[in-house]
Amino acid sequence: MITGYAHFAQLAESLQWDEKAIDFSADREAWPRLTGAENARVLGLVAGFVIAETSVSGQLGAYEAAAPDESMAAVFQAQARDEARHARFFDRVSAEVACVPGELPAQRRDALRAHVGDELVDLFEHRLPATARRLAEDHAGLTAAVGLYHMVIEGVVLLAGQHAMLDALEGLSVGLPGVRKGMELVLRDERWHIGFGSRVVQSAAIGREEADALLEQGETAAKVWGDLITTEAIETAVRQHRRRLKAAGIKFW
Template sequence: MLAGYQHLLFAGRRLQWDEAAIDLGPDARAVADLPTAVRARLDRLVAGFCVAETAVAQHLDPFVARSAAVDPDAHACFALQQGDERRHARFFARVADEVLGLPADPRALAGPAIVGLFEEDLPRRAAALAADAEAFGAAVGLYHLVLEGIVFAIGQDALLDELDALDGALPGTRAGVARVQGDERWHVGLGVLHLRTLGAPVDVTEPARRAAAAWGPGIATVARVDRVLRAHARRVGFVPAAA
């Protein structure tokens, strides 16, 4: 069943939350006791999300602008999504600073593959979209399906696994990541709906597998990538090729 723009808008408005209201005090006090290996994975994941969420918030401008010509409800959806992405960037910046004490520039910790995807590939596609409406399908395919539907989903899955294994030691971080994951699901739904409205292809299995590797094998495990790709395929309505 494919939800319309109005349905997604209703869902997105109902999910709104305030990252500043999340108490990260208990998390900041607990972090010193975490095992070194767990701490290293959390640092890398949160640094990756700081880079990624900042980039997606920044590069949604041409999507918001172009969607106005498609449908007023589509335009409202993309504008609401941009507000979500700005909130996600603020949330991960708080975790990086108040809980993990990461450097102000998280790029080195995030790694070159994540930085390349979000600070080179995405801006290039967004710039093409700003110049040419015909690029809308390819841009949404990269942004909503590959980056949000696959790369973010793998990172969120890994982050929630790490946090759940800590038995509630970082409750504010856990709560915020779950809210981010809820938002990203309707964003992916928006991408799928939009591609179908445009009549553009939604099978992104091959670029998605390459993008998934951006987190590295410790985070993008074979089992996790497979799980995320299969869940994604169910949502977009095609069967992915075997790994």
């Protein structure tokens, strides 16, 4: 029998994929034919993912170090491998499909910051790293840190963005099959990341203040995409967040 968190590590192993194997030739040809509005929406979402995935992939070391046992630590490590792959995938999209200028990923990322709002940059480049730094100093903060990373950032912000991207791709005047393929694979990984985070939160005793903060953070965080995501999509994401928190045994007063 598999105990603890080992099944998440096994699942991760079985879902590995290679971002270099995705063929962008049709996407590259189609990109210049996007309308102005389509280009702005898709590029804005890609910019958000480049910034988000680069940031999240760098923060999991503190989580791994704070894990109370090896089985949980191994899952954070498996997740870090996924997030690094996601960051490379979105960087490939920005460089090879959208032709964002810059020799290096960091240069392209600098160019992409202009396509998203300050709140998104602040969440990923300041608030999440600050939480990981606090966690590195005080391992007792693991549940709250998982709450921000897995439940709020992945469960609300990124999931809402990924669904918005799939919707946008569906409605485009031209097809972007490579981008679509990669998005589906990213979403598949994110589902187990969120499941894992919910399990960590479920195993911990969460007090009233922490529960309220998680709910409120979700409601605020969903708005960081600005006009790139519809109000309905934000409402859906927040509803699912509330349901996931309840399923993890968190009570709301």
